[in-house]
Amino acid sequence: MEKVRYSPVKPSERYVILDALRGFALIGIILANYPEFSLYTFQSAETAASMPSAGIDRVVRFLQYFLVDGKFYTLFSLLFGIGFSIIISHAAERGDGGFRLFYRRMAVLVLIGFVHLMFIWSGDILMLYALMGMALPLFRGVSDKALLRWAAFFVLLPVFVDAATSLLGVSLSAPAVRAQWHYCRMYGITEENFGYWLRDADTYREVFQFLVQGALVRVQEFVDGNRYFKVMGLFILGFYIGRRKLYADLSSHKALLRRVATVGFAVGLPLSVVYAWSAVGGHPFGTVAHSVLYLVSVYPLGLAYMSGLCLLYLRSRNARLWRWLAAPGRMALTNYIGQSVVGMFLFYGIGLGLGASVGLATTELIALGVFALQVLFSKFWLHYCQFGPLEWVWRMLNYGRTFCLWNRQNN
Numbered sequence: 001m002e003k004v005r006y007s008p009v010k011p012s013e014r015y016v017i018l019d020a021l022r023g024f025a026l027i028g029i030i031l032a033n034y035p036e037f038s039l040y041t042f043q044s045a046e047t048a049a050s051m052p053s054a055g056i057d058r059v060v061r062f063l064q065y066f067l068v069d070g071k072f073y074t075l076f077s078l079l080f081g082i083g084f085s086i087i088i089s090h091a092a093e094r095g096d097g098g099f100r101l102f103y104r105r106m107a108v109l110v111l112i113g114f115v116h117l118m119f120i121w122s123g124d125i126l127m128l129y130a131l132m133g134m135a136l137p138l139f140r141g142v143s144d145k146a147l148l149r150w151a152a153f154f155v156l157l158p159v160f161v162d163a164a165t166s167l168l169g170v171s172l173s174a175p176a177v178r179a180q181w182h183y184c185r186m187y188g189i190t191e192e193n194f195g196y197w198l199r200d201a202d203t204y205r206e207v208f209q210f211l212v213q214g215a216l217v218r219v220q221e222f223v224d225g226n227r228y229f230k231v232m233g234l235f236i237l238g239f240y241i242g243r244r245k246l247y248a249d250l251s252s253h254k255a256l257l258r259r260v261a262t263v264g265f266a267v268g269l270p271l272s273v274v275y276a277w278s279a280v281g282g283h284p285f286g287t288v289a290h291s292v293l294y295l296v297s298v299y300p301l302g303l304a305y306m307s308g309l310c311l312l313y314l315r316s317r318n319a320r321l322w323r324w325l326a327a328p329g330r331m332a333l334t335n336y337i338g339q340s341v342v343g344m345f346l347f348y349g350i351g352l353g354l355g356a357s358v359g360l361a362t363t364e365l366i367a368l369g370v371f372a373l374q375v376l377f378s379k380f381w382l383h384y385c386q387f388g389p390l391e392w393v394w395r396m397l398n399y400g401r402t403f404c405l406w407n408r409q410n411n
Contacts, residue, residue, distance in 0.1 A: 015247055017313050020322045022079055022329030024309060027371055028072020030339050031064065033123055034367040037343035039355035042195035053359035058280075060361045065276035067301075070294060074302030077129075077231055081238020082247065084133050088140060089242075099137065101398065106130045108397045112333070112390070121340040122214025126333075128222065132231045136239055147240040154233030155299060158226030162291040173223040180216035189213060198348045199355035207350060226291075250310050257307045257314075264304025271297035327378035328371070331388030335374050342370050383407070 035041045040048070040057075048054060087105065091098030113126030139147060165172060184190070187209045189197060201207045222228060246253050275290075275297040283290040313322060328335045346366065347355035358366070381388065385405050387395060392405050 019326035019329035070298035077234035085242025268301030334388035
């Protein structure tokens, strides 16, 4: 029997709006991540207050919690769920072989995420995405209404988990915290030098020592933030959107998009102000209240961002903006990891060593500059190539064969 040869989605089969939304999500991701790369997040309150830009930094910090924190991660997670739904749909058409290919794709993504986590940046999300994505085929036979109920269950679950752990006075991340500080003591990483370790690192070996403890911190963040439940809920919602193919005919769903955008902005904007005030103030109402604020502010505003952009796209789908925004979105994996590589070069001691020397406002301006360069690079690269460099490697590992990288019409 002849072996079936599966192939990835062709560039001509892509939807511009999905790539543009990915590109938009990458803006928020770099704005959210670069304060850690610049080591600003690790500075003491006294050090941050002594910076020349301290006044504007406080405003930028509030705006970051208000407009960025969690919202773009929500959008990125929804887009991953939509993408997984498309992959699973193709896998179902191909039978058992298609699902073997799906799990191989997820396994390769786990590997990419592990390399990113351990050797480039401790804030990786790809490993969690791949592991949670492996569970999505379990929902393939679930009805649309049941999908929405499951999505609601998972996004609500963190509030109940936080309430239970707060009531019982337990910390689920305590083992990871103990392991992290034990590791830090082994290599002399202390609270005093924590915010300067990467800036002063002269060798990659020192960077790697910090990244290992950072991986343990990442485990703590996932546990304390109930990130796996949140991701699963958003994935299922994205799976629902993908199954309904709402992105394929936006005009027919304009009324739904308007309702989501209207309610999302009406609810999300004012409550995000309260959420930002709570975050900047150190959660004065307690962990459970902050968890509730996250639920009622971050998700509505994240959905409003998505719906609002879709409505804008319907009004101006031929505008150059969408092609420029879609370019980095077509290379989302390359650009996501590329942001980390550039961040290492800019802020760590093995590069330019700018870390712990610039304020938050400057950091975010640098982040926007890096993204602008990524847009230009993506446009240039895709003029000559079919896939981003990491997307190309990912495809070859997935399918176990080589693919032509070049756009033949431009060569």
